[in-house]
Amino acid sequence: MGAGLRDRRRRFGVAAMTSRDDQWRRPGPTPRQRRSDLVIGLTVTAVAVLNVFVARSVGLFASDSAPAPAEQVLWALAVTLPLCWRRRWPTAMAITIAVAFLGGQMRGAQEQQLASGAIIAAVYTLGAWGPDRRRSKLVRMAIIGFMFGWLFLAWFLSHDLMPAGGPPGSSGELPPLLASLINPVIVNVALFGFAYTMGDSAWQSARRQHRLEEQTTELIAAQALANERAVIEERLRIARELHDVVAHHVSVMGIQASACRRVLDKDPGRARIALAAVESSARTAVDELRRMLGAMRTTGTATATGSGTGSGSGSGNAAGSAAGVDRVDELVERVRDAGLAARYATFGDPVAVPDSVSQAAFRIIQEAVTNTLKHARATTVDVRLRYLTGELEVDVADDGHGRMGAAATSGMGLIGMRERVAVHDGTLEIGPRTGGGFRVRARLPLPRAAATATATATATATATAEAR
Structure with missing residues (x-):
């Protein structure tokens, strides 16, 4: 029965932890992270625009259907500029970059190098910073699906333009047409798979860090509560010991002093006996107080730091063997x-x-x-x-x-x-x-x-x- 209860508790604990993890939302970026994203995004955008003119200079856009330079710059801005807000609005950023990337590809006006890096960074950032895990997963899968859909569509539309024997100087074990499809598939699977996996890993790391900080805070609070409880228990122990030691002897002294007052004139001898008893009780009370305070000085540090066993056992140690059944x-x-x-x-x-x-x-x-x-x-x-x-x-x-x-x-x-x-x-x-x-x-x-x-x-x- 005990083992079954422990198993149920363990399963409940796992279920509760899983539910708590599913409900966790990663806090938004700090002001410093936002400034960093802005600087990086503007830098990437500037380099992408520069790369448009470099690509035009080497003839990469040399065709009758090539768009105007202004449109090419516009597509480069649309793909890279959203990186300035990648951690602040990761979902909107990823969707915007994906749409701009596909639009530039369809128009044949896409700057290739930095644009490809931007779409990979968008998938990674959405996985690492997406506030809704289910939505971020669906959006990333949709983006990757559209990218591969465009890859196959572009290959289908342009495969008849490739010579049957391949470009001049081509050689290999596979047919050139098949190789032209397999190569981009392998590259894109590796890049998108890496971005997807690393995004999830970054989110998991942030969640573990958050849980560690929560546990640290809980431990600090528990330690403070334990220290406060130890102080209260120590005060109660001291109050109980003082009551036990002082109340009895003071009560006895009060009764003896009262008896002395009543017989002082009639029976001086009996009064002297009562006064002697008062003196003896006072000395005994002082001796017990000294023993108790000495024991408390010895054990007070351990009790105050929470190493005692509670108020009851602490009181037992306080007086030691000074007062027992033998007395x-x-x-x-x-x-x-x-x-x-x-x-x-x-x-x-x-x-x-x-x-x-x-x-x-x-x-x-x-x-x-x-x-x-x-x-x-x-x-x-x-x-x-x-x-x-x-x-x-x-x-x-x-x-x-x-x-x-x-x-x-x-x-x-x-x-x-x-x-x-x-x-x-x-x-x-x-x-x-x-x-x-x-x-x-x-x-x-x-x-x-x-x-x-x-x-x-x-x-x-x-x-x-x-x-x-």
Whole structure:
């Protein structure tokens, strides 16, 4: 099924590319190209007119039916002057030159050398610059067809003028009459075939250049978008880390300072303990800020240039191993110092988990207990860490007002928890408890190695219990 879908996509991509190529129109000539065409066209025209007088001087037009010099010059102008606009109006130019060429041929007043070059240049230019590919193809084929039609007609009208044995001094393996037809056919097939093929090649080259420029522009835009997205993700990562590090400790310090104010006169000893806790929380907050900022200086360059793996993984690297599940007991102890009855228990056999998973679990617990302290009006909080088969489960529950807790998690804290869980493909449950209070439960999948170790430890413990 996947292979079939890929094939359909591939065929669709080819069809879309072909359709886009068929609809592409080559941009018109630049002002510099127009000036170049004008100079070249005028030069060719001047040389063609000069060649008319040179041909008359050597007797090429010496016959009773030869037109007047003015008409010969006029046909030379009609054939060569349109080259001044060959890239600006290629279709009209080619048709005009073809008609003038045939008219001059029929009148016997055609300057041969430059006129032949002009008709070849017209076929080439129409193939290279024709705005409508189908029309330019039809016009070129019609021009070539008329040229060969005139060639055969002229041979038919003049073949009886050739002596049976050929001109004096002629010799060869073919009859002179047949050779007089084959020679111009070969020459014209070669010239027109070359002009037709090279015109198409020039158009294809221009189309490839255009597509290359489009792809370059798209790549530049994509790079700019990626850089902008990396900057935004970096800002979000910094905001989340600052929230996680600062909010908890400031909340604890606020509660402890409030307790100190209430017992300062009645129980100075207890007030001193509260002030010591405030001092400890402040130092801890400063230490974590320093660790986080140091880690950001190390990884900030890679993230800013788009080499990071996203906001979630970036946050995991930012704090490194400074805050993980091994420090949850310290976190719970600070909650106790703030005056809240806190319990902490670990279930299952602990295994080594990656730093990113460990830190995500710690930050989720930290945010949950911070919300409990700030908003839940709770008296107890229960923190549980479970090592399950293939998963690490975090469970934080309190006995406060569930609605208050739900409202508290609608801001930056909830966003941070969801991002941390999502980056590890985990699940997050947040809401009031049935018997009152509020609960935050997150499950973070463990990598295969850690999951295998957890399963082995669980099986070993089960077997040992059964043996006893």
